[in-house]
Amino acid sequence: MRGEAAVREDHGDAKVDRREAILVAAAQLIARRGVRGLRVEEVATEAGVSPPLLYYHFASRSGLIRAALEHASEHAPSTALRRSPAGKDGFEAVKAALLAELDDDRAVRENAVVWGEVSASAVFEPALRDDVRRVSEEWCRTVSDGIGRGVQDGSIRLESDPDDVAQILITLVDGLCTRWLSGAIERERARELLGGAIERILR
């Protein structure tokens, strides 16, 4: 019955908008208190929808968390590599895209916290692991394709497999995000280290 009532409440563009509003609210709440402090009712209130509507869209708390990871992954700054970047060679495009993951911007920080939180939760919730693996593999492929374009236009010189190099680079981005967010190093220092590593690894 919950589903039916929700369908009547929600259709077409409004449905897409409400789904998006719920995911934005979930990201904000995760960024504030973490995945493990996330209460579905609070997400619904923050998004201005009823809890049944939230359950209609995401089925369960776990479904909501998986969708929040997917949303963070789709909105990550380095997805810029999926579009043809104007006026940049392959190397510049990869470097700009990865450094943007450490931008001083509220949405970027929220995205980074969601990603880190869902990964950290997956250590204790095996149900999340397939999703973590899938979005991680997508990210790796995006960066690997970007590296491939740099090799083709001559701006990147590789001594090893592009997939290995892409894995190393996204692992560095993740690790530096964690260090920045946990206070181990400053964001500017993280960007400087990442920029230097990208230069050394891709040139």
Added chain:
Amino acid sequence: MRGEAAVREDHGDAKVDRREAILVAAAQLIARRGVRGLRVEEVATEAGVSPPLLYYHFASRSGLIRAALEHASEHAPSTALRRSPAGKDGFEAVKAALLAELDDDRAVRENAVVWGEVSASAVFEPALRDDVRRVSEEWCRTVSDGIGRGVQDGSIRLESDPDDVAQILITLVDGLCTRWLSGAIERERARELLGGAIERILR
């Protein structure tokens, strides 16, 4: 009064043993359910001590978590670099020490989870950040000193600052541990990537 009773209960070697038992129990429980699922009473039960005794040693839940991070840091496999490794050149010692952080061993895994969990919690608990920064800087210094020995004995060739290189390497180890523990990649793949990166960065 709690403190006094505890002191009467606990002194000398027994005191050291009990402190250690509490920290081991805390690590096991954190590895099982995370920092945010950690209940002080449960740690006391697991360690076979009374809650007042636990509070006598660590003052608060937050004090216990900080001590667990310190303990994980002191017992991390790469602290092997603080002792002179017999029969290994500097490069081999650094490589072995960092790869050991991805060993298939219960204590190593527990250590990695504690480290990852306390870092992830520090995003939401500013009180933990100074400790996270301090143990992270100690780890970086240990690896940087190891790299320095490799430069001296000619087994490591560096193109950049040893502290920067040490930061990049420990960030990679952390990032690969997170990917392994969250199921994003297999442990063996993480070791292979780390081994390859160490070769390329230090040779």
